[in-house]
Amino acid sequence: MADDSALASTTGSTSLADSSIFDSKVAETSKENLFIRSTSCVEEEMPQIETRVILVQESGKQEELIRALKEIKLPFVKMESVEEFKSLDSPEFENVFIVMDFQDSVFNELYKADCRVIGPPVVLNCAEKGEPLPFSCRPLYCTSMMNLVLCFTGFRKKEELARLVTLVHHMGGVIRKDFNSKVTHLVANCTQGEKFRVAVSLGTPIMKPEWIHKAWERRNEQDFCASVDDFRNEFKVPPFQDCILSFLGFSDEEKTNMEEMTKMQGGNCLPVGDERCTHLIVEENIVKELPFEPSKKLYVVKQEWFWGSIQMDARAGETMYLYEKANTPELKKSVSLLSLNTPNSNRKRRRLKETLAQLSREADLSPFPPQTPKSCTKSSKNSTPVPSKQSARWQVAKELYQTESNYVNILATIIQLFQVPLEEEGQRGGPILAPEEIKTIFGSIPDIFDVHTKIKDDLEDLIVNWDESKSIGDIFLKYSKDLVKIYPPFVNFFEMSKETIIKCEKQKPRFHAFLKINQAKPECGRQSLVELLIRPVQRLPSIALLLNDLKKHTFEENPDKSTLEKAIESLKEVMTHINEDKRKTEAQRQIFDVVYEVDGCPANLLSSHRSLVQRVETISLGEHPCDRGEQVTLFLFNDCLEIARKRHKVIGTFRSPHGQTRPPASLKHIHLMPLSQIKKVLDIRETEDCHNAFALLVRPPTEQANVLLSFQMTSEELPKENWLKMLCRHVANTICKADAENLIYTADPESFEVNTKDMDSTLSRASRAIKKTSKKVTRAFSFSKTPKRALRRALMASQSSAEGRSPSSNEKHVMSRLASTSSLAGIPSPSLVSLPAFFERRSHTLSRSTTHLI
Numbered sequence: 001m002a003d004d005s006a007l008a009s010t011t012g013s014t015s016l017a018d019s020s021i022f023d024s025k026v027a028e029t030s031k032e033n034l035f036i037r038s039t040s041c042v043e044e045e046m047p048q049i050e051t052r053v054i055l056v057q058e059s060g061k062q063e064e065l066i067r068a069l070k071e072i073k074l075p076f077v078k079m080e081s082v083e084e085f086k087s088l089d090s091p092e093f094e095n096v097f098i099v100m101d102f103q104d105s106v107f108n109e110l111y112k113a114d115c116r117v118i119g120p121p122v123v124l125n126c127a128e129k130g131e132p133l134p135f136s137c138r139p140l141y142c143t144s145m146m147n148l149v150l151c152f153t154g155f156r157k158k159e160e161l162a163r164l165v166t167l168v169h170h171m172g173g174v175i176r177k178d179f180n181s182k183v184t185h186l187v188a189n190c191t192q193g194e195k196f197r198v199a200v201s202l203g204t205p206i207m208k209p210e211w212i213h214k215a216w217e218r219r220n221e222q223d224f225c226a227s228v229d230d231f232r233n234e235f236k237v238p239p240f241q242d243c244i245l246s247f248l249g250f251s252d253e254e255k256t257n258m259e260e261m262t263k264m265q266g267g268n269c270l271p272v273g274d275e276r277c278t279h280l281i282v283e284e285n286i287v288k289e290l291p292f293e294p295s296k297k298l299y300v301v302k303q304e305w306f307w308g309s310i311q312m313d314a315r316a317g318e319t320m321y322l323y324e325k326a327n328t329p330e331l332k333k334s335v336s337l338l339s340l341n342t343p344n345s346n347r348k349r350r351r352l353k354e355t356l357a358q359l360s361r362e363a364d365l366s367p368f369p370p371q372t373p374k375s376c377t378k379s380s381k382n383s384t385p386v387p388s389k390q391s392a393r394w395q396v397a398k399e400l401y402q403t404e405s406n407y408v409n410i411l412a413t414i415i416q417l418f419q420v421p422l423e424e425e426g427q428r429g430g431p432i433l434a435p436e437e438i439k440t441i442f443g444s445i446p447d448i449f450d451v452h453t454k455i456k457d458d459l460e461d462l463i464v465n466w467d468e469s470k471s472i473g474d475i476f477l478k479y480s481k482d483l484v485k486i487y488p489p490f491v492n493f494f495e496m497s498k499e500t501i502i503k504c505e506k507q508k509p510r511f512h513a514f515l516k517i518n519q520a521k522p523e524c525g526r527q528s529l530v531e532l533l534i535r536p537v538q539r540l541p542s543i544a545l546l547l548n549d550l551k552k553h554t555f556e557e558n559p560d561k562s563t564l565e566k567a568i569e570s571l572k573e574v575m576t577h578i579n580e581d582k583r584k585t586e587a588q589r590q591i592f593d594v595v596y597e598v599d600g601c602p603a604n605l606l607s608s609h610r611s612l613v614q615r616v617e618t619i620s621l622g623e624h625p626c627d628r629g630e631q632v633t634l635f636l637f638n639d640c641l642e643i644a645r646k647r648h649k650v651i652g653t654f655r656s657p658h659g660q661t662r663p664p665a666s667l668k669h670i671h672l673m674p675l676s677q678i679k680k681v682l683d684i685r686e687t688e689d690c691h692n693a694f695a696l697l698v699r700p701p702t703e704q705a706n707v708l709l710s711f712q713m714t715s716e717e718l719p720k721e722n723w724l725k726m727l728c729r730h731v732a733n734t735i736c737k738a739d740a741e742n743l744i745y746t747a748d749p750e751s752f753e754v755n756t757k758d759m760d761s762t763l764s765r766a767s768r769a770i771k772k773t774s775k776k777v778t779r780a781f782s783f784s785k786t787p788k789r790a791l792r793r794a795l796m797a798s799q800s801s802a803e804g805r806s807p808s809s810n811e812k813h814v815m816s817r818l819a820s821t822s823s824l825a826g827i828p829s830p831s832l833v834s835l836p837a838f839f840e841r842r843s844h845t846l847s848r849s850t851t852h853l854i
Contacts, residue, residue: 029423049713051133052093053123054079056110058100065098065120068127075721081106095805098123098134102141102170119170137167142219143554144226145173151183154190164209168218171226184227187212190313200314203428209825211235227432227698237311237502240267247797248272248290249283256304256676261509264309281306282323304520307430313429396699397472399676399735400546401459407457407539408735411449411736413523419445422514432510440500441494441533447486448536450477472550473563476543483540487574491537497529527737538733541609542639544571545674549701588821594635598644599665602672610637614726617709620645621754625670625709632711633667639734641678645671673698675734679706681724690749690756692720712756754797 036132053064053069053076060078069076079097097117099107113491118133121139126133134140148174155161162186165175176183179195182435185198185204198205214235215226226232245262246269247255259269270277273292282290294300305321335554419442433441452481458475490497503513519528553562590612595601620626626645635642644667666777680697684690695710713720724744732740748757 004526042385049094050075050092051746052095053133054097054101056106057081058172059098059120059328062100062120065123067125067789071127072130072132074133099139102139119219121220121222127613128222136172141170142224143172144215144224145171147184148173148178148227149184149662150174150181150187151176151185152187152189153179153193153195154188156189160209167212171215187222188237191237195319196315200312200316203312203363203426205232205429206314207232208235208237236313238311239314240265243267243279243315244274244277244304245269245279245281245657246272246274246277247281261306261310261512264509266423268722271432279305280316280323284323287323304517304800307513307516311429311432311517312586313510336745337523337669343779365730384474391468392702393468393550395457396546396550396553397466398463400472400543400550401456401463403542403546403734403736404452404459405677406738407535408452410435410535410736410738411445411452411530412761413444414445414529415449417518417521417523418442419530421518429510432508433504434512437500437504440493441504443490443497444486445490445533445536451482451486454541455479469558469560471560471563473547473565473567475569476567477545477563480567480574483571483574487540489537492535494537494652497533501530523733523738525740527738532738535733535736538609538638539736540571540575540735541607541831542736544575545639547571550606553701593644597665598635598642598667598669599647600642601642602669602671606641606673607635610639612637613730614718614723616713616723617715618713619756621695621710621712621756622706622708631714632670634711636730638730639675641675641742643672643673643675644668654831663761675731677701678727678731678743679715681728681731681754683720683724683744684710684747684749684752684754691756693749693754693756694711694720694724695747695752695754708752710752710754717773 021200032690051074053074055065055076055078059065060080065077068826089705095115097108098120099116099117099301100120102117102119103105103324108116116136117139117350118136122140125143132141134806139269148168150168152161152164152175154776155164162332168175179186179198181202183199183204186195186204188196189209190196196206198204204344211232211234215224215231216225222232232336240262240456243266245259245267247258250258262269272280273296277298278302280290280294281303282300284302299318301321303316303322305316305318308321309316336722344747374596392677392736419438420636422431422438423435424714455475458478459472462470462472462475474667498841501515516526522528524532547568552563553569554564591606591610594612595605612635616634616636618634620630620632622628625643626632633644633646635644647666677698677700678696682697684693684695693710694713695708698707698709700707713723725740728740728743732738737743763825778819810832
């Protein structure tokens with residue numbers, strides 16, 4: 001590419017030469033003039049040369065121009081033709097010619113004679129500012145490019161380049177042949193070459209040739225400046241000029257959006273595989289192998305090149321973003337490697353326990369330490385100690401500290417990855433957002449970060465030096481006033497912040513590209529800025545729940561019991577300052593529907609901050625949370641998981657206080673589990689004996705061992721992959737982690753003894769029916785089913801009858817109903833008799849009981 005072949009040529013016009021030579025002459029002349037003025041007081045007489053203005057032809061008829069010359073007190077004469085030039089030439093005067101048109105024959109004659117020529121805008125500008133006429137060794141029509149240093153690249157036609165250089169000189173600009181740090185603008189006729197790459201790296205504006213022509217058209221505007229942003233931005237070289245892009249591995253929506261952005265940024269789009277394409281943009285997380293062999297002239301780049309070019313407002317270098325075929329790495333810690341193949345059942349259980357323990361340990365690792373900015377975090381003083389016997393209070397306190405630490409790291413990510421770069425001065429292409437927009441988006445996030453950093457440090461000191469008597473409630477009471485100040489402004493204006501992000505993303509392509517680049521970084525866990533900014537909205541309710549849980553596991557005699565109650569009340573006070581109108585009534589209605597549908601559903605499911613996310617129909621594959629084969633419904637909320645099974649027998653209907661009749665509860669409550677108890681989500685691989693299965697590794701705070709819950713999805717509306725991603729996302733939100741993907745492990749069904757074979761067979765249904773019948777018989781023979789109060793009444797009745805007192809009618813009824821129970825009192829303990837004798841006596845007693853009841 002011949003970047004500057006024309007500039008290198010010295011044939012003909014001197015206007016193509018480097019302006020630095022003339023600049024040095026100007027500087028020397030200026031210094032000489034200053035020296036002459038400074039020595040005017042010297043006794044030795046030196047000839048004085050006075051500046052005289054000569055109005056050429058039409059300029060002598062401009063009344064405004066004549067008034068300006070009188071204001072700056074310069075003598076002037078009029079000249080109608082070139083022939084008069086000789087008569088006006090005098091050694092006593094330095095003549096400055098004012099010419100209206102720099103393209104007519106008179107101007108050419110004066111230029112050849114090396115006369116000092118200026119245009120009317122120069123005089124008018126000097127008169128307005130009260131300055132003397134500027135000295136220039138070249139013809140100067142206006143000052144619209146004064147103090148600008150330009151460099152050219154990519155021009156093949158010498159005539160075109162010569163014309164542009166001449167216009168720049170006429171407007172007061174300076175030309176540099178070689179690109180250096182002093183160049184203020186690069187005028188490019190192509191998007192290749194060394195100068196272009198250096199300009200991009202330095203953030204130098206890259207302009208189209210039309211910029212110079214349009215500036216020359218406005219040469220007579222007195223206050224016009226070619227470098228003002230509004231005018232300059234119209235003629236900047238767009239990032240994708242001369243580029244034809246195609247996109248591979250993106251969804252239809254993403255592809256449409258990127259094609260629209262390409263056209264807005266000066267490029268064109270063609271289908272993948274078209275030979276005319278210059279760039280192939282690849283979604284590197286989806287595409288593992290290209291569908292064709294790319295040609296040598298085709299750039300195959302990652303999508304980061306696309307968004308980076310838009311953010312910089314210039315075409316980024318492709319070499320840094322080249323797509324390379326990724327060899328799919330094996331899982332570093334694959335669960336399948338822990339498959340249990342030994343026939344020994346005890347060894348199987350032991351290895352299964354070790355597998356679950358390993359996953360549980362990995363679940364406690366924080367995702368942020370490698371990426372967290374140093375300026376926003378402090379290194380932990382010590383590793384968290386593990387008491388020999390982990391109390392439930394310590395478990396909850398540890399969870400509170402871990403979630404607080406994760407929350408502080410996310411706030412640091414918001415500040416360092418988004419806010420600081422947007423507020424940075426000297427951004428390439430100018431500021432991405434206005435200061436008021438940045439303030440609206442981030443609000444009091446820095447203040448929230450400062451307060452929670454202190455809370456995290458205090459919690460860390462408490463955990464490191466753990467003692468059951470130490471007060472956690474005092475920590476939150478200490479910062480309660482700060483929380484009242486910082487949270488309501490942010491939460492109340494969160495919707496405005498969200499709307500500002502959406503509006504700016506639509507209206508400002510550079511901001512859209514900025515978000516795309518940063519949201520793809522591992523620190524964000526592939527979450528959007530809006531999803532990260534909602535964390536402060538969710539944090540206070542989450543802390544309140546953890547403090548409530550901590551209070552439950554604190555003994556009454558512990559002084560922290562009352563302190564925790566005060567801390568919880570202080571958090572409620574903060575939340576009362578937050579606008580209650582922001583509650584989502586639709587989400588509340590859905591929760592009420594769940595409460596009505598699930599028999600025995602806990603009342604604490606109803607909460608203002610809770611919302612229903614997804615409902616999934618499954619079948620239990622293990623012994624937990626209910627028997628294998630039971631139909632189980634999972635209700636995923638934003639912070640908990642309600643597990644309910646299908647009722648075997650539904651009786652009656654429910655009538656609400658408003659008179660509306662609801663259908664009877666079709667489900668039975670099993671367990672309401674906080675999402676923080678889910679340590680891992682296992683995606684069970686598809687095999688011949690296992691279809692659509694998944695499992696949850698759960699660790700309740702009061703348990704010392706892990707519990708595995710396995711299910712088979714029965715609904716085909718929601719793909720298993722989407723369900724597991726959704727579940728992990730909300731688990732990550734609950735525990736304040738950004739890397740939701742790290743919660744999912746792919747496992748072989750043999751590793752956890754999970755299979756779905758014969759789940760719908762007749763034999764399987766018969767086996768489940770036998771198991772249910774067995775449970776009913778067990779309950780019938782259970783001693784715990786006989787009420788103690790009924791036994792006492794029966795004994796009292798038998799004693800009164802033994803004493804000869806005739807019982808009343810009510811007593812007779814009770815005696816007839818409970819005579820069988822009185823006989824049970826005389827049966828010895830089952831542990832003291834043989835099993836056959838025990839069942840024989842139980843059968844005899846059951847028959848007597850039946851007789852009395854009849």
